[in-house]
């Protein structure tokens with residue numbers, strides 16, 4: 001069964017993420033950085049993952065997006081066994097079903113906002129939607145003027161870049177949105193506004209948001225700390 005046909009199963013999946021016995025180490029001689037026995041995220045739930053620096057938050061996100069491969073265990077995303085996909089299928093699955101907002105936004109500087117959004121749709125082979133119309137709709141939802149579409153990414157303010165990064169993550173209407181600490185450069189007012197917009201814009205998706213700033217937990221349905229999720233060093237010296 002291809003990942004495409006699995007998508008039909010995904011529409012009835014109860015769980016966005018189902019992790020079992022997931023173990024990951026950067027080095028064989030060191031204890032695992034990630035060791036999660038069981039973690040389930042229901043569809044459309046918004047979870048806040050906190051944890052100290054070095055606790056494994058980014059590593060977990062990289063495993064969820066397929067950038068890192070687990071040593072053992074399984075990650076099932078919307079009924080699809082992610083680990084069983086080939087590298088190419090993983091890329092396609094990620095492009096189609098997972099939206100990522102990176103810490104540094106990772107917009108392509110020399111492209112306009114519309115080109116940035118169109119590129120994300122292109123990689124997902126998303127031809128079924130009118131991308132420009134969807135881009136306009138998302139910008140409106142994120143309270144950016146549509147004139148921004150024609151502006152080069154490197155001419156945007158930091159706050160605008162953040163909103164465009166959300167729009168890019170949502171352009172393909174992903175089932176799962178992963179957000180890695182995007183608020184560190186913002187003052188308190190801008191941060192609250194950003195969080196409200198993010199939560200509103202992702203109401204139809206499951207969201208995993210990682211940050212060490214526990215004051216952001218108020219925006220989420222549930223919260224979990226890496227230390228309790230991760231039993232990596234239990235019983236190890």
Ligand SMILES: Nc1ncnc2c1ncn2[C@@H]1O[C@H](COP(=O)(O)OP(=O)(O)OP(=O)(O)O)[C@@H](O)[C@H]1O
Nearest residue numbers: 026027033051052053054055056057058059060212
């Ligand atoms: N490429 C790597 N090679 C070896 N060790 C790594 C690598 N990347 C991360 N680590 C180690 O893995 C552990 C978890 O790192 P990770 O970046 O996942 O933590 P984090 O919770 O995201 O931290 P931060 O909040 O500082 O971004 C740390 O001890 C880190 O030093």
